[in-house]
Amino acid sequence: xxxxxDRKIVxxxxxxxxxxxxxxxxxxxxxxAAVTNVVHMHEKLERPQMLYGTxxxxxxxxxxxxxxxxxxDIILNPDTKHELRRPFELFINSKxxxxxxxxxAVTRIVSAVFRKGGDVTFLVEELRCVFxxxxxxxxxxxxxxxSLVAEIGDVLESHLIMIGLLKGxxxxxxxxxxxQEKRAELEKRxxxxxxxxxxxxxxxxxxxxxxxxxxxxFMDGCLTCLNCGESKxx
Numbered sequence: 001x002x003x004x005x006d007r008k009i010v011x012x013x014x015x016x017x018x019x020x021x022x023x024x025x026x027x028x029x030x031x032x033a034a035v036t037n038v039v040h041m042h043e044k045l046e047r048p049q050m051l052y053g054t055x056x057x058x059x060x061x062x063x064x065x066x067x068x069x070x071x072x073d074i075i076l077n078p079d080t081k082h083e084l085r086r087p088f089e090l091f092i093n094s095k096x097x098x099x100x101x102x103x104x105a106v107t108r109i110v111s112a113v114f115r116k117g118g119d120v121t122f123l124v125e126e127l128r129c130v131f132x133x134x135x136x137x138x139x140x141x142x143x144x145x146x147s148l149v150a151e152i153g154d155v156l157e158s159h160l161i162m163i164g165l166l167k168g169x170x171x172x173x174x175x176x177x178x179x180q181e182k183r184a185e186l187e188k189r190x191x192x193x194x195x196x197x198x199x200x201x202x203x204x205x206x207x208x209x210x211x212x213x214x215x216x217x218f219m220d221g222c223l224t225c226l227n228c229g230e231s232k233x234x
Contacts, residue, residue, distance in 0.1 A: 051073060052085075056155045058155065073163060086120075087160070106149070110156075120160075128153035132148070142227075144214065201214060205217050208227060208228060209230075211230070215228075
């Protein structure tokens with residue numbers, strides 16, 4: 001139908017059609033973005049009555065008493081495809097009270113970061129970069145620890161790898177083959193090293209700058225790490 005306008009237009013507006021209510025039936029497809037029952041980690045999430053915990057024992061030459069690091073995890077969205085295990089809190093216990101103040105501070109700050117949610121893997125590198133002004137030490141297996149705080153970071157890394165938030169540094173087939181060849185050659189030249197355990201290395205090994213383990217040996221004019229496969233000839 002055509003309407004003829006025979007007067008001046010002094011005003012105009014857009015007429016909107018009244019919105020129709022959406023009728024949801026059993027066959028209606030609901031987009032994934034509309035699903036709001038997925039629980040994410042955030043600081044207002046209440047602590048459950050029970051958490052799943054893992055305790056790690058740390059023994060160092062700095063003290064005759066061991067440290068026990070406990071990391072408790074919360075299970076988000078259990079029994080669903082969105083199930084996720086996230087660290088929730090950290091506790092450190094020891095008979096040695098010399099480090100009591102900073103241990104309490106570390107546990108409270110790390111636990112607070114856990115409960116904030118988001119990416120918490122950065123804590124590993126932050127803790128491992130703390131150096132003791134009196135010098136570090138070598139733990140069993142020849143790995144160098146610059147401080148006790150760094151070893152707590154090492155424990156945290158192991159835990160995050162276990163629950164799937166971090167991927168471990170897996171050696172590729174070429175590196176594994178190289179390490180096996182170097183070990184076999186070393187054992188052939190030095191029968192005293194035949195009983196070397198997988199986590200121990202020759203006493204004359206030097207520190208590897210890549211994995212910070214005292215596992216670098218000099219053979220055939222080449223320095224090679226028996227722990228991570230780092231080689232100065234490659």
